[in-house]
Amino acid sequence: MPPPTPDGPVGPYAFVFWNDDLDDAAVLGQLREIAGAGFVGVTLSARVGLGRRVGYLTAEFLRLVRVAVDECARLGLAVMLYDEASYPSGSANGGVVARDPAFAARCLVPVTRDVAVTDSGPDGGDEAAYWRPALGRDLDARLLGVVARPAGDDTGSRVAVLLPVHAPGLVRLALPTGAWRVTAVFDATSGGTIRGAHAEQDDGSALAPPAADLLNPDAIATFLELTHDAYAAALGEHLGTTVVAMFTDEPFLLGRGHRPLARPYTPGLEAEVAARLDVPEPEVLRRLPELWDSGDGTRPGGTDPDATGFVRAYDDAVRARLHRVYYDAQAAWCAAHGIALTGHPAEPDDLATAGRLHWPGQDTVWRWVLPGDTVGTSGLDGPESTAPKVAASAARRRGAPAVTEVLGAYGWRLSLDEARWLLDWYLSRGVTTPVLHAFFASVRGGRAFESEPDLGRWNSWWPHLAPLVGYVRRVAELLDATPPVWPVGVLSRPDAAPSGPVVRALLEAQVDFGYVDRDDAAAAAGTDLVLVDPDDGVPDVAALKDDLRSRALPVVDAEPAAPGLRAVVLAGGAGYVVFHEGEERVRTALQLPAVPDDACWWDPFADTRHPVERDADGRVLLDLERRRTLALVRAAGRPVVPAAPALGRRLEVAGWRGTVDRVVGDADAIADDPSAVAPPELRLGDWSREPALRRLAGSVRYAAEVDVPDGAGATRLDLGVVGEAATVRVDGVVVGHALTAPYVLDLPAGTLRPGRRTLEVLVSNSAANYYEGDRRPSGLIGPVALSW
Template sequence: MNAMPGIFWYWNADPTPNGIRRQLTQIRAAGFRSVYLHPMPDNFRKSDFKSGMKMRYLGRKFFRLARTAVDECRRLGLRFMIYDEGGWPSGTANGELVKRRPEFGIHVLERRADGSIAPRNAGIDCGYPDLMNARATKLFLTLVHERYRRELGDEFGRTIGGIFTDEPRFFGELGSDAVPWSPCLPEHYRSRYGSDVEEIYPLLFRLPEVTAEAEAARRRYLEAYATLTAESYYGVISGWCRRHGLPFEGHMNNEDLHSLHAASLGDFLRCADRFDVPGVDAIWRQIHPESGNGNYAKLASSSAIRNHRKEALSESFNVYGNGVTGQTMYWAGNAQLVRGINRLLPMPFPYSDRREAKVGCATELSPRNPVWNALPALTAHWAWAGNYDTGAIEPEVWIFYRPEPFSDKAAASAFDAMLEALQEKLNDAFVFWRFAGVDDLAAATSKKLLIVPGEPMLPEQRRAIAGFAAAGNPVVRHPAEPLPDLAQYACICAGTERGIRVLPCRRPEGESLMIFNESTERKLLTFRPRAGECWRELAPPDPVHAELEPFRTSETKCELPLVPGELRILTTGKAVPPSPAGSAEAKPTHLNWIVRSVLRSRIGEHITCRREPHSPVPLPASGDFTEGEPDFSGVIELETEFNAAEPMPRYLEFDWVAASAELFVNGRSAGLRAFAPWIFRLPPLRPGRNRLKLVVSNPLGNEWRARYPEMKRTGQTNSYAERIAGFTPDETRIGVSPAAKLYL
């Protein structure tokens, strides 16, 4: 049973059996393959989320309803995934673990005002567990995982397809006045380094000047607690999951900022080695056309490659805002797909639409938001494009992964900027690369180009790099040394091209190239096939653009047209001649749309989408319905007629649609479009008059924006809502361009 794509299903109220069945049917109809049950108990972060499910987390009623959900998933062909916490971060058992065993709480080492240094149990206040204590992790398994096994274990490995852990975290940071610590750490440090960790305590805190001795001490300390966490938390849980036939998956924290996650977590790769499906978080618009392209997702895919895992995942969209469109989700999904993320997990679908719970979650992806109408097109694309083996191909170029703390914030920011620029340089040159750690250097069996950003400080790192170079592998210390000619490492012969990203991957159809235009411009990618190469295009679920502007290939040249945000896939095999549609005649036309009906979305005590009486009126000349109603969110139905003449048109293309639409021709669906290009393949037309209906949806963004001042005044907002209030809306219009083209 395929688990991609999936969706996070928030139980933020007590569900009913009928409600469970209804919502799972909606999830399956939208094209999702798996559902992640995400419990949101009422006591979880009350200041932010106001209210949640009243039944006891992991109580009898909870498991009766969970069994109903598992049974319904089996009937629908959905994979049921267990989220291992009541809220987040994982490891707390919704605070129960530390209540039972306070000594298992998370610890920090503090420097007091008098200069003395002593540990403090911070878990007593926050409920977070000590990730370096294997006994705490085993208690977590007893409280949570064993409960699922007793109640639902008969479906493990069948309908139940995995367990997800989310953002387990530390308190404190090296170079501050509070440093991560555990009672288990001194013994581990002593066995690793043969000395007492207490000797370096004074060097771990904020200092007037960070000496070379202090930097070395901090790196050793970070290495010690990172390896201890990998063994005592991730290793213990993954061992339990494998003993019970369940993949272990999830993500850590702060993956999008290298220096931040390195300073707090330590070695991402060593921790992620324990995951069967490693992942990242993409909930804050870190991956968005206006704010970032997601190179950090390579951390998860790098882990998958070095451990030969087939999948890497992303938890996506939670705080993109209720104005997120299908086009934005398409772009952000494609940006991750070409970086090795092949299981996309949008979130959340809240069970309840009560005002308090909904606002706290910031983004709602459910039938209550008209953007849901775009989901079938997106899930079909994600399931098709994500059908590749992330870990199957080993790149020839590695970037050395440095899990090191930085002495100051400016140095950390400078390193992050340098690392991002290096990654973009490789991407522009079509170089397939991954992150590699010390373990990779020792295990390498073929020649690799190793790019070492900055100057690693740990003796273990320096020895490994020196040994790797001595084995005949080229090593470049960047930016101190120039990069070699990158063309020799490129996956296609095309020089460089800013904005086009290419991922070589292995699919059921064969060796393939996933090609994404992340720019805002239309592109024509031209490259030269290597000797013996023969490429053909894989038809996507909606192949209209591939039919109209096909991939063209010859012995000397390949050409692939790409609209902004588009992803297309080439695979090896016998070339297919271009479709005759590639030379179709384009005939401009102007369609005079009439607004026939309106479904208006409202945010109040509940989210509603109600049909309102609406006299037929012309759509404004601009094509934008909100020209007269600027705060409108919802669905409009447009109608028009046109006379068909010989030769009959085969395709209809609009300049734009806001934000998704389904076209009906003489009562027959011509398809759903949720992202550009806005092309519909027309069914057979009849000579003379034909009737067109276009059902256009935009998301809840306009209504949310109009309601936000009232929500803020009445205390319904939280930090998430404050964040999205500052976002530029993805799309405020609803409508369609009157100008169009008919392809004959």
């Protein structure tokens, strides 16, 4: 088993972007807002746009980090440090290569020539013709080998010829007659860069920082010295207390924007490939052209999970070296300083690499995964769909929390409805430490459109984020205290976890699982896991459930079937959590292996408890709206109230008056017609239809008086259509939040006492109306009604 990992609080962290000129007041103010929203911690990161006055890893930058961490200690926020200026990690904003140009990321690049050899020599010329292959004007490129293979012959690897190279880099084309493809393989710098800390250091800029060689131990030692040691010197006693982790972000072996056809390399790698294949090094050189037989082939991480034969052996050697040189060196540094190494690898389905982290993680950004079942963005199909289970499975193997970076670059059109779904998607699969991307220090200039949206003060629904954060925190703490029981293990390649039909069949039948590395399947042999091999096709789920029951493993059945329902069985008989991943209301009966004594339904969003109802067969009845979660747990003496009032009477609430409470962006630039005048009060309806408020992103506070009759008791408040988040007060007291449709609140008896009461609804719309010019429905549109 991996060694024990350092502890830290689970629950939501705020990914903080320092993306402009900063001072103490700006840093402290943002942290206090984040603490007030209920986050357990922050991930502090430099980001594109950081001011040159502050700099990166300068004395001023490190002083501000110390100011921030001191304040986090006072506020009770845990801190993850971020190990790079923007991303991908490993280059110290170009400082590694500045220390020694030999530390730049390296690669193999082919230069090819087709040669037709006749009786009179190559290309009909002198039989002693020479070729001097060159990689443009690259003075430092090293010719590693030249290989001739019969052209158009897929058996060429067996008859390939390694040609001798003569000074000053000439190759004699003394080949048998026929058509040949001659490939010169060069060791060269990849030309890749990272996104730097400052505005002029982004992709495509001549000042973008060069990527470092992540396979070179000396380069990584320099990276640790420049970054990690600098943090340690600045923060001292905070490491291992307030500072709980170091976040490393999708290291790319080649960097961004690298040379075409580049393959990861570092000098000496051929010896490791030779050892894997048990062949001499010249045999590796002879076979290098096979790296390009299938075209471009690699992913950002630099390898191809579909490769076979020699290419697979090469890629395995690259990954093993990356694990040893990059991840293990960082993990050792972190362990020596009492903190965890976390973050995520470059690929979403890379189980083995995620497992090198003390707190394994993954990321879901750029709208890669969305609610619904659309091809390309489904949460059940494709490599991106594996990310939550990859992180959770690697974490389970380590006995550690699983981490995700989520919501980033989803754009200003990201809704709280989508955010809730994505967070549930991760929680339901066992990830307990989501890092919410991101909280911008600034939206000045183009900063508003760099990996947007901001989730903080620059977003119109910032006033409503705290309830969502509280929900995530409560569920994460429950899952951490009573980890999900996974009765099934799905066999996985180490660098390509499976998705699609097998995973879909299990999850849609409420069979929970974890991934098991095929290369480490022996680790599951001593457990109760029932192994499922995707190579055997889609399992018969009914037969699988019978097998699980025969082994006394927990099984959840839903009748009628509820494919959108995700069921989590909690350890130690603590109960169950059900998440709704679909779009339609679910009404079903759950056959559960056991129900806790004193059981109740706990709504972790509202933090309320309700009675459990059963049918005549003893099955637990479930009525679950979209974007809702319920946990079947012990009441433990906490008050249990009816889930919904008995509905017999309905009263429509009229007379609403709304006033603008908060504006995001430039309040003078929100009208289509500058001469338009906003009404003094808003009524029910879509405020974006008012010409003077066309691009208003922010909040409007609505109020209405209602006469509550005697005997109303428990009441249902239906807000109708809302654009797009609401917080409800009764006589000035917050009684609930509605962030997703249906916008309905069940108010327990005593909330609306008889007599005249004031209802207030703070509604915030989509920030896309301001930032993107959208016209998304905005406001309390209604109708609003009370029922009891």
